[in-house]
Amino acid sequence: MTTGPSPSLPETIGAWLDSWPVPFPDAEAAAAFFGGGAAGRAWAAGLAWAAGLAPGPGGLHPRVDRDVMVATVQENAHRDFWDAWDAVRCPVLVVRAAKGMLKQQEADRMAERRPGTRIAVVPDAGHDVHLDDPAAVYRELAAFLAEVGPVGAG
Incomplete structure (x- = not known):
């Protein structure tokens, strides 16, 4: 997640999907x-929210359509989410993967924009921080x- 516009996001995701040696x-x-590791196994087994593979001719193929995936991030290329962030009124934990x-x-x-926000950094974790280091x-x-x-108890 990022809060600001990410103009290169659709191109980056498209290039990443194009790099897949399909079929696996x-x-x-x-x-x-x-x-590798838990994240690699999850993507390969189809446990990740946005991807996964399915059997097909010659091996394993993506469950998602490349163009649909790229289209789903178009809004993020041009929109920021600071207004939504500024509207949050409950305690917030941001878990940031170091990688x-x-x-x-x-x-x-x-x-800075939302005092009281707690930032936690998980070393050696990437995009799938919950899979890289669930503990x-x-x-x-x-x-x-x-x-x-408990939120709202005070």
């Missing part, structure tokens, strides 16, 4: 292509919830 011969090859799309500078800006995400979430208590 098997799930192991797909998992390796997607970086993910949300950069520290943008997370800092989020915290770290759980620890951060549990600590945050213990700190803020």
Whole structure:
């Protein structure tokens, strides 16, 4: 997630999808292509929200259409989400993957615009932080919830 416009996002996602060596011969090859580990296995097995593979002629093929995926991010190329961010009134935990799309500078800006925002950084995690290090995400979430208590209870 990013809060500002991302003009290159459709092109970046299109190029990434175009780089897939389709068909993948098997799930192991797909998992390796997607970086291995839990995230790679999830993408290869079709557990990720936006992708996944299905059996087809010659191996495994994407479950999604490339052009549809690119079209779904067109709005994000030109729109920012600062008004929505500024309207948030509850405690916020931002979990940022150190190797993910949300950069520290943008997370800092989020915290500046909404005091009380807690930023947690998960080292060595990428876009799929919840798959790369679920224990770290759980620890951060549990600590945050213990700190803020039930929302609306005060």
